[in-house]
Amino acid sequence: MPVVTFLSDFGLRDEFVGICHAVIVQICPDAQVIHLSHGIEPQAIDQGALALAAAIRYTPPGVHLAVVDPGVGSERRALVLESGDGRRFVGPDNGLLLPATDACGGVARAVEITSERYMLTPVSRTFHGRDVFSPVAGHLAAGVDPAALGPQVDPAGLVRRLRPGHTLTGSLLAATVLEVDRFGNIRLSVTPGDLGELFQPGRTVEVDPGTGSRYYALCARTFADVDPGEFVVFEDASGFVSVAVNRGDAAKLIDVEHGRRVQIEFAPSFAWA
Amino acid sequence: MPVVTFLSDFGLRDEFVGICHAVIVQICPDAQVIHLSHGIEPQAIDQGALALAAAIRYTPPGVHLAVVDPGVGSERRALVLESGDGRRFVGPDNGLLLPATDACGGVARAVEITSERYMLTPVSRTFHGRDVFSPVAGHLAAGVDPAALGPQVDPAGLVRRLRPGHTLTGSLLAATVLEVDRFGNIRLSVTPGDLGELFQPGRTVEVDPGTGSRYYALCARTFADVDPGEFVVFEDASGFVSVAVNRGDAAKLIDVEHGRRVQIEFAPSFAWA
Amino acid sequence: MPVVTFLSDFGLRDEFVGICHAVIVQICPDAQVIHLSHGIEPQAIDQGALALAAAIRYTPPGVHLAVVDPGVGSERRALVLESGDGRRFVGPDNGLLLPATDACGGVARAVEITSERYMLTPVSRTFHGRDVFSPVAGHLAAGVDPAALGPQVDPAGLVRRLRPGHTLTGSLLAATVLEVDRFGNIRLSVTPGDLGELFQPGRTVEVDPGTGSRYYALCARTFADVDPGEFVVFEDASGFVSVAVNRGDAAKLIDVEHGRRVQIEFAPSFAWA
Numbered sequence: 001m002p003v004v005t006f007l008s009d010f011g012l013r014d015e016f017v018g019i020c021h022a023v024i025v026q027i028c029p030d031a032q033v034i035h036l037s038h039g040i041e042p043q044a045i046d047q048g049a050l051a052l053a054a055a056i057r058y059t060p061p062g063v064h065l066a067v068v069d070p071g072v073g074s075e076r077r078a079l080v081l082e083s084g085d086g087r088r089f090v091g092p093d094n095g096l097l098l099p100a101t102d103a104c105g106g107v108a109r110a111v112e113i114t115s116e117r118y119m120l121t122p123v124s125r126t127f128h129g130r131d132v133f134s135p136v137a138g139h140l141a142a143g144v145d146p147a148a149l150g151p152q153v154d155p156a157g158l159v160r161r162l163r164p165g166h167t168l169t170g171s172l173l174a175a176t177v178l179e180v181d182r183f184g185n186i187r188l189s190v191t192p193g194d195l196g197e198l199f200q201p202g203r204t205v206e207v208d209p210g211t212g213s214r215y216y217a218l219c220a221r222t223f224a225d226v227d228p229g230e231f232v233v234f235e236d237a238s239g240f241v242s243v244a245v246n247r248g249d250a251a252k253l254i255d256v257e258h259g260r261r262v263q264i265e266f267a268p269s270f271a272w273a
Numbered sequence: 274m275p276v277v278t279f280l281s282d283f284g285l286r287d288e289f290v291g292i293c294h295a296v297i298v299q300i301c302p303d304a305q306v307i308h309l310s311h312g313i314e315p316q317a318i319d320q321g322a323l324a325l326a327a328a329i330r331y332t333p334p335g336v337h338l339a340v341v342d343p344g345v346g347s348e349r350r351a352l353v354l355e356s357g358d359g360r361r362f363v364g365p366d367n368g369l370l371l372p373a374t375d376a377c378g379g380v381a382r383a384v385e386i387t388s389e390r391y392m393l394t395p396v397s398r399t400f401h402g403r404d405v406f407s408p409v410a411g412h413l414a415a416g417v418d419p420a421a422l423g424p425q426v427d428p429a430g431l432v433r434r435l436r437p438g439h440t441l442t443g444s445l446l447a448a449t450v451l452e453v454d455r456f457g458n459i460r461l462s463v464t465p466g467d468l469g470e471l472f473q474p475g476r477t478v479e480v481d482p483g484t485g486s487r488y489y490a491l492c493a494r495t496f497a498d499v500d501p502g503e504f505v506v507f508e509d510a511s512g513f514v515s516v517a518v519n520r521g522d523a524a525k526l527i528d529v530e531h532g533r534r535v536q537i538e539f540a541p542s543f544a545w546a
Numbered sequence: 547m548p549v550v551t552f553l554s555d556f557g558l559r560d561e562f563v564g565i566c567h568a569v570i571v572q573i574c575p576d577a578q579v580i581h582l583s584h585g586i587e588p589q590a591i592d593q594g595a596l597a598l599a600a601a602i603r604y605t606p607p608g609v610h611l612a613v614v615d616p617g618v619g620s621e622r623r624a625l626v627l628e629s630g631d632g633r634r635f636v637g638p639d640n641g642l643l644l645p646a647t648d649a650c651g652g653v654a655r656a657v658e659i660t661s662e663r664y665m666l667t668p669v670s671r672t673f674h675g676r677d678v679f680s681p682v683a684g685h686l687a688a689g690v691d692p693a694a695l696g697p698q699v700d701p702a703g704l705v706r707r708l709r710p711g712h713t714l715t716g717s718l719l720a721a722t723v724l725e726v727d728r729f730g731n732i733r734l735s736v737t738p739g740d741l742g743e744l745f746q747p748g749r750t751v752e753v754d755p756g757t758g759s760r761y762y763a764l765c766a767r768t769f770a771d772v773d774p775g776e777f778v779v780f781e782d783a784s785g786f787v788s789v790a791v792n793r794g795d796a797a798k799l800i801d802v803e804h805g806r807r808v809q810i811e812f813a814p815s816f817a818w819a
Binding site for chain 1: 328457497
């Protein structure tokens, strides 16, 4: 059974996801659709790109449909990207697909979807998920060659988004909140590797979320290394530096959300631990 | 693999949807269950009917289970409706199924579900989704003839709900908000066809949501036709007149929700555009 | 197609559920994954255990994956429990699995998962759902014997949680809110059987949610037995005593939530009915 993974910002309140799923199955009846996430914030391309990149190496190779598409109805292109390892990514040309494609051997082939033969016509101006991307995903799963969908395009010309970075000034890190997950864990735009020897399990650090309050945390391997209710700075399951509270919700406690700039002082002048 | 689509107001917080899915698969192991939406507001029959009707033509023909059932445990009937094109709709007799059935060739046959042989017994008084509708959907998917489920009933006697309409007084439209989707797009109870020449892309119109404020909008083909943050009145992907904000949340901005009456003046005496 | 049911507190906002689903399918391509619920409150073991126990008898026998795991990264064990009727439950040793296993003939065999051969390595310290439990569920679905996963352990030594009980003082019941569902129905930690002759349909009772207000309710067979907007005390679809409002949201009206202690006087000195 060919696998189609599907990620979007459609949410699960409306019937959008169900319609797209149905369109895929109507074209490729034996497709196995795996819903990676539809909880991406509306139009949050970076969040969608991050989630897709985090998930992709756990999925069976197949067709990977992703729709976070604030530019629908404008001139932005619709794409199929074939990665170095043979996966096919389907979605808008807005940077959503590239971090995941990069993680799968880069873009081996890029095709702009132009052939109406593989769309539902007339194509609506606001729901290309239904009329363009899902039918193309279905046709790819059913064996259609990407070359049939439209002209090949230069991978160098694809829209690419800058990921937020970090700055390190002595022992002071400034990084951006990439994501707050359901448990309130705060993922920062930095990896332990970026921090070198500063990131040492056992060290007490000081977290400044820019709200006027500061919090001591233990740099550790996991939140179970501190007592319930205490803060921890650790490498999360996707390899990023994260701030959490053992058995608690760190984001609620320190009142930060996606996009906020957070500072961590790795050598505080005073610490209780 | 027989397809069973499933729509409900059960939400995804509790285990209700999972139980129903399991019941279907236990009866028909090769059923392919497509979840159309479970985000219908609790007991919102009209919203469920609208979502089902919007989705149905994108689904493969099969069994179409829908449960929004405020009357569970009362004398309301449980139904299987066979549409003109051979689909089987399963759900309560409260108007939920008819708009979708109408879109599929009308009711060719209506059967009241009475045979306990195809239910899970003892049937609970509050969860017919689990004990009546899901098992029946499973049995239909497995090939049971609707005639086995109970007596045929007169389609003319089915409960039918009036859909909210619109009024047009000169160039002043009054319509009801049928739905606000996740993106804040506001769907009105009117189609461009109902408006004839009033609905002209390029025209500036005035939206009065009844909150004391008024908003100018561009009548256009899609929200990408206006600048980010600007209002647009357009035909949405399901054929209704909708109000949106490009890259924004119109419903939040103008503070309307499902059920509200909204006026649009198509020939405002003054406009900036 | 082997069935894998999956319940967690991961929510559907992040990509966690999608990743786990993908891991299972990558190991066992013909697995049919049924999502029972991912809306369990974060780290709410008791709520997860209750939902799994309520759902299990409606699912086809198979592999039953459940992850509500506040102790991930600590020394808590990872388990496969084989029930008397041959199902395999996979999850943490924190009491989550036992009520469901008890409902399926008890624990016939308990195995601690220790073999890295059936995990994704290196195993992260915070996402055993992805790296331990999902791959094990996939391997079990693909036919691996539980004995291959690690040493057998004594079922008597498994972590077991006490379920909240009730007290009955004359005709005064005190019970705990086990769950508030999407419809606002309030499930209490007591069954009609526990109440004997006190629980008589037709009787008016007085509900004291401990908020300073009291509410009269009809003891009845279902909420359709009272007028819209009126309170009812009834046996819910899982066999518990519940408080509801016909066509309304009881939990919102009387302002209670999960964990609250509620009193019901079955012989009020005064009643309107």
